[in-house]
Amino acid sequence: MDWLQRLLSRLFPPLHGTGFYIAIIVCLILFVALFFVIQLLPPKARKMIIVGATFFAGLFYAAEFFLPASPKPKDENFLTFAVPTVANFQNVLTAFTLGLGIYSLVRVHGSNVLKQKPNWENSVVLLGGMIVMAVAGLGWGEKSLFYRSLFRDVLANFDGAMFAILAFFIISAAYRAFRIRSAEATLLMVSALVVMLGQIPIGQFITSGLPENGSYLSLLRLDNISNWLLTTVNAPATRAISFGLGIGALAIGLRLWLSLERGAYFEAKAE
């Protein structure tokens, strides 16, 4: 199937410089035009297009994975050559979700500001921050002092501080909520205590007099008990949850791929 690869390379040669930007603009215009054409179609036809596009998009990886590969060392089938290109395509598509996020933020917070809803001042700060950061990055560039100051000195510290505040809430919440009222709660409390103590030097210090290994007494060391709880008690439970999650994800994946999910795009209009 080398002919397919050669044909595609000839049809879509790598572009650089001006040609590359012209191609992006042409693609954008084509996709906007396509969007409006799809809008003009009757709902059922529109749904069929979306179902078909979803199916064929998902089919690529499934087919590439399941179709027999040529013997090693090549270990490839006729679709394998396209995987890096599809990966780039996937990245571009995923990047569009950032655009959707920005659009959504501007719409919601712009409306808050214009209608002066309660706490609209926070929305002004958010929109202002977003614009200043974007201007710093796009206008001045990553290496500029302006961008680096905003990123490293402001954003990174704010972000870190916000997460650090969680420690205060955890202390307060654990103190108020962790009451031993049943046997299960006692078990949970004791195992949590042992695991946490085993993770910190102060806890490890308590049993540091016992041998590290090579003796039955080493089994009583807090760090060893903590490790045993994590590897022998916690790991199988996590594994069981992962199995359940995996099967669920497979079922959901299949339903999405085959557009069997209720409330699919345009479904209401199509029916």
Add this chain to the structure above:
Amino acid sequence: MDKSLAFRMQNIDRRILYIVLLAIVVIGLIFPIPLPLAISPQAQKFFDAVEKAPTNKAAIVSVVWSASTQGENRPQTEVFIRHLMSRRIRILIMAFGGDAQSVTLAQEITGDLAKEYNYEYGKDWISLGYRLDQTGTLKGALLDIVQVYKTDSKERRPLGEWPVMAGVKSLKDIGVVGEISASGAYKNWIGLVGSAMSAPLCYGPTSVMAPELYTYLDSGQIAGMMFGIKGAAEYEALLVKSGVLKKAGFTTRAITPISLALVLLFVLIGLGNWGMYAARKAEAKG
């Protein structure tokens, strides 16, 4: 038993708790307690995997964290990169996740360490950049890293032109992979490319994420793990032991406030429960 005291023990004002915690963290940072740190088998395995990595192959440092978790993920990234640099292993940085900060933060850390170890950008290390979609990127990179990334993220020059990429066509040519993460991205590495790569996959998650990974350590799909900042401190201790570092740094120092904060947590939980039982006992007595 004084019923009001028991009641008070159950309802300490949250502002008092905050002040005590703040004081403990500050004091712990200023006056670290020199306590022995037991090296966990997981951290030892991570260290050994890097120690055994061939020096003629490049390593991948995958970063999936932002400034919010830098308290744990930054020291993990630092000790891992330091170890790689001490062994003169070429470094390729990949960044993923929902936050594009990861690439800037990783470049900053590597850039700082590069000065110390005389690592040259493009020759000894390179930043491949940030990709929003990890699944597609990893699947593509398993076949052709250059085709997926095309350029580096710092200078925006074609990737194939950089000397650091010599002999690196795909993920199969990598010597060791380490991902420092605040998310569940390890599933993409294990599920999509792990079995096809010969390189060991090591992981540095935040503490809350770590218990999830033991199942993959058991199966051998993850070669080693740094359990949050405590894992980073253990790794730092191993670096000191092996002579890479002369003395332990801030990571080890940060263990004291964490230890003290956890002790405070135990004391408070104990007080709350004692208050509850004392109040019940007092009520039963009438």
